[in-house]
Amino acid sequence: MADLVDDDLVDYSEDEEFNEDKLNDEDYDSLYDALPKLNGKVAQYNDQIGDLDLKEALYYNYFNIDDAFNELKERYPKKKQIASVTKAKSNFASPSPDDKVTAAQNRSVEQDMSELKIGTPEKTPTPTDKTVLKNTKPFKKINLPEELTSNETFKKPRKSFVVIGHVDAGKSTLMGRLLFEVGAVDGKTVNNLVRQAEKLGKGSFALAWVMDQTSEERNRGVTVDICATNFETDKCRFVAIDAPGHKDFVPQMIGGVSQADFAVLVVDAIGGEFESGFSMDGQTKEHVILAKSLGLDRVCVVVNKMDKENWAEIRYKEIVSQLNQFLTSCEINFDSSKIDFIPISGLTGTNVAKRDGKIQEFSWYKGPTFIEYLNQVDTGKEAITSDIDTVLQESFRMVVTDVHEISNSDFEITGKVDSGVIQPGETIHVNPSDEYLPIQSITLHEKPINVAVRGEIVSFMFKKSNLKSKSFEDVRRGDILSQINSPVKAVKNFTVRLNLFNMKKPLLVGTPFVLFRNNYSVPARLSKIISIEGGKKKQHLVSKQVATAEIEIRDRPLPLTNYEDTKTLGRVVIRREGITIGAGIVVDL
Structure with missing residues (x-):
């Protein structure tokens, strides 16, 4: 099937609208042949659905009665007893003799009770009620500007990026290589993964297994959930989020994009593989559209597996040209100044952390390595130490990414701080479960910290006894934590x-x-x-x-x-x- 061009889409947009006056004779006959039959089925389900809705449902489902009926059922609730309910209400609109006697007795009792002048006792506040009325203080009294300025953790700029692209483009392998090169994963771990992968006949997957840690991911060779990993260089701190590329896991990919500052789009340079990512079923297009729609305005395109194309400059330029045209199109609308391209081989490591001067075919490339790019890319976010006043004035907000039980008495919530700061001892509001919970402790990279600040992925520990419902499972991924004086x-x-x-x-x-x-x-x-x-x-x-x-x-x-x-x-x-x-x-x- 040929791809639709922009003009085709305009035609589709205009011509597919239902207009009974513009139907040809064949469609008109089909409509009025099917309409009575659909009307009969719908009357049994919900007789409040109008003729126009029935006609539109038939038209958009090519006059297939069953398909039209199924669509209407999705859109309208079942109301098969509307008439009988209305009649029942009218039959009991006036009070019965028993109702009149009961009402008189109630009035008498109410009058007697009022004469006793017994006031309603004031409700004794529960611990939760007290929390709602007044915020709790931090366990430690600290000078926040001084803490943020002196803490080495906050002196480096922090950048987060999500790795997206078509399944099998080599995203997890690239991230495994990157973590190995910066020392976040040691050689012993990589060698162990190589042995495990070779036993399963998946030797080339060893580096990907640094990110893909479940048995399902390793057996299938695809990432099925997001994996966020912290690492740092001498210049910056990073959170790398490896998102699944398979179309069945787009919801998880959306979760990954929502935590990132910019996107790293990995494409496969091998002839035919790059093109398949842009096919009707390929995920490259959808991933890019989602990234832009969710607010990421910068993308780095990593052209992977260039070693399989013998580092051919002509192949690289062909991919760059196609992607530039796509990314700057009206459909996507990236600014050309915020699109970067880097050729690499995630498997061999060439141009990930260092160049290989021995590869003559790659002598044409004069740009940065991938790590050099990460260090120098401008995400518009400086180190916290250069923006302390703004951060301290912001309301605290955090999106929950994980909730799990620690012990019989404690549970933990993990998420990325969207704005503001918070300290252990302070009380947060959880929405929509409407819980008010004092923070027992905060950890960053599994180490306790005195303050959580904008941009960090942190974990809060809470007491189950502080829950109104007594079930931590009422707090879910996607819930919002905020300060109690400014709830979402x-x-x-x-x-x-x-x-x-x-x-x-x-x-x-x-x-x-x-x-x-x-x-x-x-x-x-x-x-x-x-x-x-x-x-x-x-x-x-x-x-x-x-x-x-x-x-x-x-x-x-x-x-x-x-x-x-x-x-x-x-x-x-x-x-x-x-x-x-x-x-x-x-x-x-």
């Missing part, structure tokens, strides 16, 4: 400015989908179309449109902020039937 709002409905991508079929009001905010996903649906850019009034949305719409959450409330208040907590992505169909920013709660 949890909502069931919100307004979003939505950019739609290529869709197989239009998005109608009532259509369900999965909504992502950071690393949290929740079932949701389109509840209202407020406006469509261009002034068009429609009952549905199609590919490439920009619209303002209302979204309804169909699970527990979702913690959100307006995009203008906190960008990282005000972005959402929507997926349907395993495909990313749109992304947007929250404009009203």
